[in-house]
Amino acid sequence: MSERSNPMAPPPDGDDVEFGNELPILPIRNAVLFPGAVAPFDVGREKSVALVEDVENLDAPVIAIFAQRDPSTDDPGQDDLYPVGCAARVLKALKHSSGNYSLILQGLSRIRLKKVDQESPYLQATVEKIQEPEGEDIEAEALALNLRDIAKQLIQLMPELPREAGSLIDSIQAPGALADLVAANLDAPVEEKAQLIETLDVKERIRKVLRLLTRQLEILKMRERINSQIKEEMGKNQREYVLRQQLKAIKEELGDDDGDQGDLDGLEDRIAQANLPNEAEEVARKQLKRLRSMQVGSAEYTVVRTYLDWILDLPWHNQTHDNLDIAAVREVLDADHYGLEKVKKRILEYLAVRKLKKDKKGPILCFLGPPGVGKTSLGRSIANALGRKFHRISLGGVHDEAAIRGHRRTYVGALPGQIIQGMKKSGTINPAFMLDEVDKLGNDFRGDPASALLEVLDPEQNDTFADHYLEIPYDLSNVMFIATANIADPIPPPLRDRMEILEIPGYTRREKLAIARQHLLPKQLEEHGLDESQLEIRDSALEEVIDKYTREAGVRELERQIAAVVRGMAVKVAEGESEKRIVDNEDDVHEFLGPPKYTSEVAERTSESGVATGLAWTRVGGEILFIEATRMYGSGKLQLTGQLGDVMKESAHAALSFVRAGANRFGIKRDFLEKSDLHIHIPAGAMPKDGPSAGVTMFTALVSLLTGLHVRHDVAMTGEITLRGRVLPVGGIKEKVLAAHRAGIKRIILPERNRVDLEEVPAEIIEELEFIFVSKMEDVLEHALESVPEPIEEPAETDNTGGAAGAAPPN
Numbered sequence: 120m121s122e123r124s125n126p127m128a129p130p131p132d133g134d135d136v137e138f139g140n141e142l143p144i145l146p147i148r149n150a151v152l153f154p155g156a157v158a159p160f161d162v163g164r165e166k167s168v169a170l171v172e173d174v175e176n177l178d179a180p181v182i183a184i185f186a187q188r189d190p191s192t193d194d195p196g197q198d199d200l201y202p203v204g205c206a207a208r209v210l211k212a213l214k215h216s217s218g219n220y221s222l223i224l225q226g227l228s229r230i231r232l233k234k235v236d237q238e239s240p241y242l243q244a245t246v247e248k249i250q251e252p253e254g255e256d257i258e259a260e261a262l263a264l265n266l267r268d269i270a271k272q273l274i275q276l277m278p279e280l281p282r283e284a285g286s287l288i289d290s291i292q293a294p295g296a297l298a299d300l301v302a303a304n305l306d307a308p309v310e311e312k313a314q315l316i317e318t319l320d321v322k323e324r325i326r327k328v329l330r331l332l333t334r335q336l337e338i339l340k341m342r343e344r345i346n347s348q349i350k351e352e353m354g355k356n357q358r359e360y361v362l363r364q365q366l367k368a369i370k371e372e373l374g375d376d377d378g379d380q381g382d383l384d385g386l387e388d389r390i391a392q393a394n395l396p397n398e399a400e401e402v403a404r405k406q407l408k409r410l411r412s413m414q415v416g417s418a419e420y421t422v423v424r425t426y427l428d429w430i431l432d433l434p435w436h437n438q439t440h441d442n443l444d445i446a447a448v449r450e451v452l453d454a455d456h457y458g459l460e461k462v463k464k465r466i467l468e469y470l471a472v473r474k475l476k477k478d479k480k481g482p483i484l485c486f487l488g489p490p491g492v493g494k495t496s497l498g499r500s501i502a503n504a505l506g507r508k509f510h511r512i513s514l515g516g517v518h519d520e521a522a523i524r525g526h527r528r529t530y531v532g533a534l535p536g537q538i539i540q541g542m543k544k545s546g547t548i549n550p551a552f553m554l555d556e557v558d559k560l561g562n563d564f565r566g567d568p569a570s571a572l573l574e575v576l577d578p579e580q581n582d583t584f585a586d587h588y589l590e591i592p593y594d595l596s597n598v599m600f601i602a603t604a605n606i607a608d609p610i611p612p613p614l615r616d617r618m619e620i621l622e623i624p625g626y627t628r629r630e631k632l633a634i635a636r637q638h639l640l641p642k643q644l645e646e647h648g649l650d651e652s653q654l655e656i657r658d659s660a661l662e663e664v665i666d667k668y669t670r671e672a673g674v675r676e677l678e679r680q681i682a683a684v685v686r687g688m689a690v691k692v693a694e695g696e697s698e699k700r701i702v703d704n705e706d707d708v709h710e711f712l713g714p715p716k717y718t719s720e721v722a723e724r725t726s727e728s729g730v731a732t733g734l735a736w737t738r739v740g741g742e743i744l745f746i747e748a749t750r751m752y753g754s755g756k757l758q759l760t761g762q763l764g765d766v767m768k769e770s771a772h773a774a775l776s777f778v779r780a781g782a783n784r785f786g787i788k789r790d791f792l793e794k795s796d797l798h799i800h801i802p803a804g805a806m807p808k809d810g811p812s813a814g815v816t817m818f819t820a821l822v823s824l825l826t827g828l829h830v831r832h833d834v835a836m837t838g839e840i841t842l843r844g845r846v847l848p849v850g851g852i853k854e855k856v857l858a859a860h861r862a863g864i865k866r867i868i869l870p871e872r873n874r875v876d877l878e879e880v881p882a883e884i885i886e887e888l889e890f891i892f893v894s895k896m897e898d899v900l901e902h903a904l905e906s907v908p909e910p911i912e913e914p915a916e917t918d919n920t921g922g923a924a925g926a927a928p929p930n
Contacts, residue, residue, distance in 0.1 A: 491673020764809025
């Protein structure tokens with residue numbers, strides 16, 4: 120039961136309606152019916168509908184109306200109703216198609232609920248009609264007069280009320296009836312209205328209504344006041360705008376515009392307090408003088424004003440003090456990154472020199488290494504350890520010189536370059552400045568940003584760096600520049616020469632395990648709202664992830680796989696699993712990550728002759744490389760496939776020539792190519808390959824094919840070959856050794872002259888591998904093949920055509 124509306128209506132005369140002490144009860148929600156009021160109600164509850172259907176055929180049905188204490192109660196009892204209600208006459212009942220009813224009720228008189236006699240099919244109770252005491256004296260009339268005045272004021276502030284509401288107020292003379300009429304139309308909670316209908320003393324009831332009415336009147340007055348203030352403020356702003364425009368026009372006519380004098384005086388104070396270098400101060404005062412002579416609304420005014428702001432916002436002397444506590448810096452670096460000893464050693468050397476020589480200029484470093492080894496995060500860690508501000512610029516894809524040097528102020532929307540912008544953001548003259556992905560700079564008709572960096576990264580020049588926008592020398596000599604790159608080749612030689620390159624190779628298996636344990640796993644647990652009491656990933660499981668689900672020099676993919684395991688556990692926890700989960704073995708990892716992505720192909724690929732394992736250097740670290748050779752009937756041709764570069768093709772021809780020249784020594788007949796073609800293929804044909812380091816691998820694959828001897832499955836090799844049978848040194852030894860270790864190789868054949876390069880390889884890797892150093896190609900076969908080929912003796916017989924007799928068919 121709910122009240123739809125409660126409009127102002129004259130109280131019909133209900134004094135002549137008689138009713139007994141037993142009445143059906145209609146509970147109503149969120150409303151109170153007062154004597155004399157007429158109001159519509161909607162009836163939808165089962166018991167209420169039954170009541171209406173039972174009484175609607177009576178001539179003058181009277182029912183008891185009681186308000187519910189809790190509107191959410193669907194089947195109220197006696198305790199759920201307020202004790203005082205109103206007897207009401209049903210003036211009209213309209214049935215809807217849904218079975219519900221709409222009633223129009225007229226309040227008759229107050230009644231008190233004595234006892235509920237019937238609860239089904241609807242409530243019926245014994246009630247007592249309340250005789251209201253006579254309270255019409257002078258005080259009551261005075262209170263009624265006051266109530267009438269306040270009610271009229273309220274009506275004036277509520278335009279939604281009908282016009283005749285004021286006349287209705289005047290027409291009611293009885294103080295009690297007036298109080299009930301006003302109470303019925305008050306916007307007040309049900310609890311307060313229930314108190315009003317329970318108040319029998321007329322004067323006390325009027326006082327309560329006056330309190331509620333006065334509160335509502337004050338709220339409406341406050342609303343009016345707020346609306347008035349808003350309108351007044353809008354009018355004031357519009358008036359000020361018009362007056363300013365008129366004042367501007369008058370000053371233009373008189374030629375007496377002061378150019379926003381107060382703001383310019385503030386700029387002059389800032390210039391005086393900024394302690395600018397002489398040249399910068401001279402330029403700033405000159406521009407301020409120009410600004411005073413300009414119109415405030417002109418485009419040139421905005422350009423000059425912005426330029427002055429840039430000069431004053433840049434740090435010219437403010438700097439942070441380096442943390443020269445070497446032990447503390449070492450501790451911070453070790454806590455943030457595992458390994459990387461070469462880089463940490465260089466930072467500590469710089470600190471030691473700064474401690475001895477205070478005016479030492481900032482170093483210009485370049486971290487060179489494959490993706491995911493922590494180059495960028497290491498720069499941030501260095502800044503934190505030194506106590507410097509950190510700013511990073513991503514140079515990947517930048518192909519405009521203006522990105523470094525800025526645009527000249529003649530261009531619309533000109534701004535300084537990223538170097539000056541970074542100095543402004545950092546707020547100090549000695550931040551740690553990271554130039555990320557410096558090897559991916561581009562260039563086009565707009566200039567070469569790599570060339571623009573030459574001045575930035577030259578310690579002899581960057582103390583007077585000239586930005587095109589600023590056009591004032593700016594000192595960058597105190598900045599610690601840290602560049603990052605994946606490969607050094609795309610960096611122009613002059614730029615590379617200005618940087619101290621620190622190579623960061625790929626991580627070993629043991630290093631990855633330590634990084635995962637100390638950094639990656641705690642980070643992912645925190646990010647996913649878990650802790651070690653809910654999920655434990657043991658070292659055996661981490662090693663499984665490293666070996667079979669990642670193949671990279673860095674740890675980005677490893678972090679993604681660990682995150683996948685943690686997410687899987689987060690789902691289980693969210694679904695209600697409370698037991699601690701321990702991920703310990705291959706089956707546990709498989710549950711979260713699915714089948715392994717990588718398996719060792721070495722044993723399978725070398726189970727037949729003609730297949731050898733080589734080592735290659737790539738932009739993302741080292742890789743193992745399989746060389747496959749096969750033989751077929753033909754006319755002595757050599758076919759090379761696998762998208763090989765010219766240098767690698769020449770290595771294949773050199774290997775074949777050396778095999779042909781010493782065929783008998785390798786247990787191969789001299790005429791092996793008479794009626795045969797050879798085909799050398801390097802898989803992963805979609806990737807271009809080049810370089811001389813696969814020479815010994817091609818030679819070994821050819822000898823294995825032609826002799827039928829298998830190459831040992833745990834051997835990998837690298838080295839350049841010559842026609843004299845020498846094995847020459849190659850580069851990228853550390854990355855190649857790490858790749859071999861990741862792939863499960865146990866023996867590595869290297870050129871003798873690469874022995875010194877093993878000093879860069881971690882000691883734990885060297886302990887787990889066997890290294891064979893060779894200087895001659897024959898030595899490679901001794902350690903690579905499962906058995907050494909036996910030399911053969913062939914008679915030097917030739918037929919009349921000069922070819923070798925008795926050519927053997929291909930294997």
